[in-house]
Each structure stands twice: as C-alpha cells, then as structure tokens.
Amino acid sequence: MKNIRLLWRLMKGNRILYFASMISMGLATLFAIVSPLVIRVTIDSIIGNQPLEVPLWIARWIDSIGGKEYLYDNLWIPALLLVAITVANGVFLYTKGKWSAIAAEDIAKKMKEELYDHIQHQPYSWHGKVDTGDLIQRCTSDVETIRRFLAVQFVEISRVIFMLVFSLSIMLVLDVKMTLISMAVVPLLLIFSWVFYNKVRKSFQLADESEARLSTVLQENLAGVRIVRAFGRQAFEQDKFKERNKEFRDLVYHLVVLLAWYWSLSDILSLLQMGAVLVVGSYLAGTGVITLGTLVVFTTYEGMLLWPIRQLGRILADMGKTMVSLGRVKEILDQPREDMNGQGLTPTIKGKIQFNNVSFSYDKESPILKNISFTIEKGKTIAVIGPTGSGKSSLVHLLQGLYDYDGGSITIDGIELRDMNKQHLRKNIGIVLQEPFLYSKTLGENIGLAKRRVKPAEIYEAANVASIHEVIESFEHGYDTPVGERGVTLSGGQKQRIAIARTIIQKAPILIFDDSLSAIDTETDAAIRKSLREKSEKVTTIIISHRITTIAEADYIMALDQGQLVQWGTHEELMKQEGLYRRIWNIQNQLEQDLDRELQEGRV
Template sequence: MNRLKLLWKFMKGNRLIYIGAVLSIGLATFASIINPLVLKVSIDSVIGDKALKAPSIVMNSINKIGGIDFLENNLWISAIVLVILTMIQGIFLYFKGKWSAQAAESIAKNIRESVYDHLQHQPYDYHVKSETGDLIQRCTSDVDTIRRFLAIQFVEIGRAIFMISFVAIIMFSLNVKMALISMAVVPIIFAFSVIFFLKVKKAFKLSDESEAEMSTVLQENLSGVRVVRAFSKEKFEIDKFEEKNENYRYLTYKLIRLLAGYWALSDLLCLIQIGSVLILGVYWATTGAITLGTLVVFTSYEGMLLWPVRQLGRILTDLGKSLVSLERIGEILDEPREEIESNELTPEIKGNIKFENVSFSYENDNKTLDNISFEVNKGETIAIMGQTGSGKSSLVHLLARLYEYNSGSIKIDGIELKNIQKKWIRKHVGIVLQEPFLFSRSIKDNISLAKLEAKEAEIIESARVAAIHNVIEDFERGYDTKVGEKGVTLSGGQKQRIAIARTLINNSPILIFDDSLSAVDTETDLAIRKALEKRKSGVTTFIISHRVSTIAGADKIIVLENGKIVQSGNHEELIKRKGLYKRVWTIQNSLETEMDKIV
C-alpha cells in the first residue's frame, strides 16, 4: 500500500490526464457494445417481424425518421450507424492512447528525476557500499517497467470494469439463462488470475534481481577491462558472466513458463465458454427460445467480455512487475538523505585544525581511528604515513564530513566541525582521491568542474601547478580534448594530475592529497610540490603517501598504526627514532642508492 501511495505521489500533475484517459476508454467501450444491439434491431425488428423493445429515446428517434418501415426500405441507415459508432470508438481510443502515454512519460520522468536527485544526496558511505550496476538497473529498467504499465495496462483496468459492467447489464436484460451461461467462466478466470498474480510477482522479482546482478558484473568488467587484460583474466570474467547469465536465463524462463501456463489455460477456458454459448445459443435460436438477433448479441458480447477478463492476467502480471519495480525504487527513496541542518554554521575557513581524542569506526566495534589528537596551524603541511588499513584515508575523510566521528572533537578555526554545514566545509576542503575519476567531457570541463565559472587563465594556471599543462598542449585539441570512452586515452598519472588541477582551481584553504601523488613519477611529484609551495599562501595541506621523498618536507609527519598515532614529528626527528618511518626511509633510501649505482 505504501508503494501505491508513492506511485500516487509521482502521478501529481498527471492525474486529470489519466481520468480523461479512463473516461475515453469508457466511452469507447460504450460505443463498441452498442454495435451488436444495432445488429439485433436490424435482424429482429427491421428485417424480421419481432416487435421492437427499446428505450423511449431510441423509439422516438426511429419514429421521427419514419419508423420501422422506413428503416426496412433504407437498410443503409443501419450501416451508417455502425460506421459512426466505430468512428466514435476510434476517436476515444485515440485520446485514451495519447493521454495515457503522455501521462506515463511524464510520471516516468518524475520518477527518474526523484531517484537521481535522491542518489545525489545520499551519504558518501551509501555509494561506497552500493553496486553501480544494481542502481543503474533500478533507475532505467525498473522505471521503464512502471512506464509501460502506466501507458498500456493501467487504463485497461478501466476498460475491463466498464466492459464487464455494461455487457453484464445488457445480457441479463435480454436473457437471464443465456447470461448466466455466458458469464460462468468469468469468476473462474478471475480467481485464476489472482493466484497467478501472486506467483508471477515473486518470479519477476527474482528475475529482476538476477538481471541486476548480471548488469553489475557487466559494468564492473567494462570499467575494469584494463585490469582484466593486464592479468589475462578474460576466461575468468567470461565464466563469471556466463554464470550470472545462466541464472538470469533460468529464472526468466521459469517466469515465461508461468506466463505460458496462464495463457494456455485461460485460452482453453475461454474457448470452452465461447463454444458453450455458441452451441446452446444456436439450439435455443432454432427452438425459438431466443431470437437470431439475440444470438448475434450474445456471441458478439462473449468475445468482448472474455477478452478483458482474460487480459486481467496480463494486467495483473504487469502490475506485479510494476509493484516489484516500485518496491526497488522505493528502497532507494527510503534511504535517509544526508542530513544538512539549516542552522549549521557557514564560517570563514582559514585552516587551523585541531583533533582532540577523535575515535571513529564504520559498522563494527573495531575502531578505525582510536583517540587521535594533533593540531595543525594555518598554512602548514601535514603528512600522514601508515600501513594499509591504518586509518589514513578515514582520518582525512572526517575533515570533509564524508563520515562523522563517533567521539572526540575536531575543530576548524575553533568551531566544532559537526556544527559546520557539510556543503560549506566541502567547498573549502579540496580532496584529491587515490583513484581519480574523470567525466566523459573535455579536459577543460573536467578541470573547471569544481568552479564552473572559472576563467581560462585559472584553468591553465591550475594545470601548470599540477604539471599537466604541457601534456595537454601537446594534444591535437588541447584543453578541448575529450576524456573518456570517446576521447584520448590518458595514463594513470595524467588522470591524476588533471584531478589535482580540478581540486586546485577552487583555491580551497584546506587541501588533501589522499595518496594521489603516488600515481606520478618522482620528478613530477617534486614539480607539483614546488609549484604548491610557490602558491601556498596560507593553505593547510594534508599529504598521504608511502613515498618518503614526497612527505619529507612536511612541517609535521604523523605515523599511524592500527588506527593510532605511533609517531609524530618532522623528517629529521623521525629518522633518528626507531619506528615505522625510519624503516621505510631506510628501505627507500637504499633502493634509491642502488638505482643510482645502476644508472
């Protein structure tokens, strides 16, 4: 029920259009059921000698044009009436199709925009844990499933209701016994459709989830194709895809068998029903129990009646699919948005940072960061070193409020970080992540992403500091070169430098390099750090790196181990003490010495 309320919410602005579509299908249905009655009158009372029994409005109309005798001499009038009724039916069917499609497309647009907007406002942790392929499936295939149901099947519910109501009333008014026989199978098919709906809903959910798993494998493989090729794992990836594909085929085939069983059995029941009406109708017509016109009406109505009832299975099938899709979309929308309180502060950010007894963990009890305390003054460079999993990235992610610390205090310029608006702090904390991501746009667009109003001179200056300007100039289209699937293939270091330029263009008072300088060679690394020093002017910088040469010039170096600070000081101080830093420095220093000998 909650999901139907959600659908009702998405229908806002299109509800009247749907009402118009339902009314149109009702009028089209009414016009279609009048046709057999016109044939009955023509056969029984115009051609035949049966007294005409009709509503007064019909009798008055016939009398005005000359009565039954006039119609007998001008049978073409009956044909004209049938043509007019068919035209009326066609006109209303046109409006039904137009309005239902128009509303369905608008609603699908609303759903896509709502889901996309909601995803944009999800916490960082949500996207870390979510599978991209599954989210894409929900935003595309599931939305399209709902769109198709609303465009085609939704108004057909109205058609079925109108058809059964109109036809049942007319049938019972003509002949009760014949009506009972004509409608004997209707409750059976209806009950069968409901049972089928319950089964097919579950089967579709399994099929849809299996398709999402297959999409995830495909997305991961296409994104990581270089890794696959590098390790010659094509066969492994093909086998993995085939496994998911086979499971999807099995579940979808199971769904198709359910559909086939329903259609086969419902067809059999419908044919038995039509055959019964035809046989008994012919018998009663020959014995005079019913007129030939009545037989024509009942045989015509039988097809009209059974078709929407039989279609009920298809409607319920698509309804089941849509409810599953709506459920999957609702699961996204049920996820709480990242909290941004209106009363949070937006102070001037200068770059003075103080960690006091900060602890942080993800979901389990194991602390990723344990009782972290240190202080950074505006304009200082702080380097962070530690083994993989020691909490380096987690520490700097707390600064941008990508995660919230569990205990302790982080103050920026004397203000508690949790009291500063998330969007505001993220505008003032520039992060270059370990794995750079560039959009499939021009290099210029990628660099200016952090500052859309940036001038060309600012873009070039940021690229110069990131030591990528000369490389870009060598490209045929320079800064207009497309990056991504349809553009130039960039090396890992080049991507990283463009990502650095993108962060630098915002002139953030706090800069974080999350192991991002490791992707460039030592010479480029040195060039970037020298350029940063020249334009430093009070920028507080955090550098995470395993390369001692990168962090040796930092004002303070923090060494993390198992989420705790085990060493801190500058380079000269730390190489004199026993510990992780000195071990790493000794190893790297001896390797450089050996390389110099070889050269």
C-alpha cells in the same frame, strides 16, 4: 500497500490525465456495447417482425422519419449508425491511449530524476555498499517496467470493470438464463488470473534480481577492462558472464512457461464458454425462446467480455512485475538522505584544524581510528605516513564529512565540523584522491569541472601549478583534447596531475592529497610541491604519501599505526626518535642506495 502509496505519489500532477483516460475508456466501451444492440434491433425489428425495444426518445425519432418501414427501405441508415459508433469508439480509444501514454512518460521522467537526485544525496558510506550494476538496473529496467504498466495496463483495468458492468446489465435484461450460461466461466478465469498473478510476481522478482546481477558483471568487466586484459582474464570473465546469463535465461524461461500455461488454459476455458453460448443460444433461438438478434448480442458480448477478462491475467502479471519494480525503486527512495545542513553554519574557513580524541569505525565494532588528537595551524603543511590500514585515508575522509566520527571532536577554525553545512565544507576542502576519476570530456573541461564560470586563464594557471600545462600544450588539440572514459587515453601520472589541477582551481583554504602523488615521478612531485608553496602560502595542506622525500619537507609529520597517532613532529625531530618514521626513512634510503649501487655496477 506501501508500493501503491508510492505509485499514487508519483502520479501527482497526472492524475487528471488518468481520470480523463479512464472516462475515455468508459465511453469507448459504451459505444462498443451499443453496436451489437443496433444489430439486434435491425435484425429483429427492422428486418423482422418483433416490436421495437428501444428507449422512448429513439422510438419517437423513428416514428418521425417514417417508422420501421422507412428504415427497412433505407438499411443504409443503421449501417451508417454502426459506422458512426465505430468511429466514436476509435476516437475515444485514441484519446485514452494518448493521455495515458503522456501521463506514463511524465511519471517515468520524474521517477528517473527523483532516483538520480536521491542517489546523488546518499552518504558516501552507502555508495560503498551497493552494486553499481544493480543501481543502473533499478533506474532503467525497473522504471521502464513501471512506465509500460502505467501506459497500457493501468487503464485496461477500467476497461474490464466497464465491460463487466455494461454488458452484464444489458444481458440480464435480455435473458437471465443466457446471462448465467455466458458468465459461467468468468469466476474461474478471475480465480485463475489471481493465482497466476501471485506466481508471476515471485518469478519476476527472481528474474529481475538475476538481471541486476548480470548487469553488475557487465559493468564491472567494462570498468575494469584493462585489468582483465592485463592479467589475461578474458576466459574467466566470459565464464562468469555465461553463468549469470544462463541463470537469467532459465528464470525468464520459467516466466515464459507460466505465461504459456495461462494463455493456453484460459483459451480452452474461453472457447468452451463461447461454444456453450453458441450451442445453447442456437437451441433457444430455434425454439423461439430468444430472438436471432438476441443470440447475436450474446455471442458478440461473449467475445467482447472474455477477451478483457483473459487479458486480466496479463494485467495482473504486469501489475506483479510493476509491484516488484516499485519495491526495488522504493528501497532506494527509502534510504535516508545525507544530512547536508548540520546546524547550517557557513563560516569563512581559514584553515586551522583540530582533532580532539577522535575515534571512528566503519561497522561500529572494529575501530579504525582511536582517540586521535592533533592541531594543524592555518597555512601549515602536514604529512601523514603509516602502513596500509593504519587509518590515513579515513582521517581525511572524516575531515571532509564523508563519514561521521563516533566520538571526540573535529573543529575547523574553532567550529565543530558537524555544525557546518557539508556542501559549504566540501567547497572549502579540496581533495585529490589516490585513484583520480576523469570524465569523458576535454582536458580543459575536466580541469574546470570544480568551478562554475571558470576562465581559461584560471585553467592554465592550475595546470601550470600541477606541472601538466606543457604536456597538454604538446597534444594536437591542446586543452580541447578529449579524454577517454575514466581517462584511459592518459598515463597514470598525467591523470593524477589533471586531478590535482582540478582541485587547485577551487582555491580552497584546505588541500588534501590522499596518496595522489604516488603515480608522479620524484622530479615532478617536487615541482608541484614547490609551485603549491609559492601559489598557496596561506593554504593548509595535508599530504598522505609513502614517499619519504615528499614527507620530509612538510612543516610537521604525523605517523599513524593501527589507528593511533604514534609520532608527531618535524623531520629533524622524528629522526632523533626511535619509531615508525625513522624505520621507514632508513628502509627507503637503504633501497635507494642499493639501487644506485646496482646502477653503477651495471646490474640494472
């Protein structure tokens, strides 16, 4: 029922079109039902000697043009009437198809837009748990399944209903015994269709989920193609794809077998039914119980009736697929959106940051940060150092509101982080991630991405600060150089600097470098930090790095270990203390000295 409510909501704005489409289907069915009656009257009453069994207004019209004798001499009139009825039937079938297709396309468009919008507003933590391939499957293949059902099969349900009501009403009037014979197999077909619907629904869900897993394998392989090539994993990835592909093929094959059983058995039942009507009807017509025209009506109606009833199985099968697809779409739409507003505060952010006994964990069980407290004054540069898994990235993710902290308080300029509008917050906190993502756009477009109506001069200035301007100018097309997907045409350091320039152009009062200087050589690293100090004197900067020379120049350094703040102070202060910072400094210095000695001795 929940899936049906979702479908009804999605149909908003197109319900009138569907209603009109169903009316058209009803009229088309009515004209199709009338056609055999015209043939019956022609055979029995115009060519034959049976009295006219037509509505009074038609009988008066026939009398006004000369009666049955006139029609007998002008058989082109009933023939022309049949042509007109067929044309009317075709016109209403066309309008039915057109209106239902327009409505279905509009619903599919709105559904894709709603899904995309909903995904865009999901919390950062949600995106870390879902498979990209599965999301793509739900937004494309599942939406297409729903669109096909709404465009074709949804209105066909009304055809079955209209056909049953119209034909059964006329058949009962003509002959009750023949009607019972004609309808003998219909209940069996309906029960058979319902059983088939339940089996197909389960099978389609398995096949759809398998296709999602196949899409995930494909997406991961394409996204990580360089890793696959670098480690020679082509054969392994191919075997993994073959395994998923075989699983998908077997499940689809099971669906095909179900369809084959349904169509073959329903064909046998339908042919037996039509044979029974023809044999019994011929006997009754031969003995004078019914007329030849009545036999024609029953055999024609039988063909017209059995086909949509058999088709009901396919309609129910497609409906089963659609219900599964709606359920998969609903799983996304039911996910609660990220609360972006908080208390709706949008203060002017200057850059003073304060953590007060902040604790955080991803699963509410294993703590990542434990009672972290510190204060960063406006315009200061803070360096964060610590071993892998100590909580460095989690710290800055909390500051951007990507995750919610479990306990304590985070304030910016004295205002609680939870009370701020998150969109406003993120516009004022620029972050360069450890793994920069570049879009398939030009270099200039990638740099100017974070700001609307950006001027070329602003792009050049940001590129200069990031020490990438001269590199870009050396390219044949300069800032109009297209970047391959995910920036594959650039080196790691060049991608980092493009990402840094993209963040700098925001001119945010708080800048975060999440180990984003690691792919840049020491000289360029120093040049970028120097430019940042000159251009952004009033900007609060947080730098996460494992490079001790980068860390040492910060105003203050915090050392994290196992989620706890174990040291805080300037480089000079921390070097006087026994602890994590001095150990890292000594290790890196020793490594550099060993490397210099080996270089001098010519061993490297």
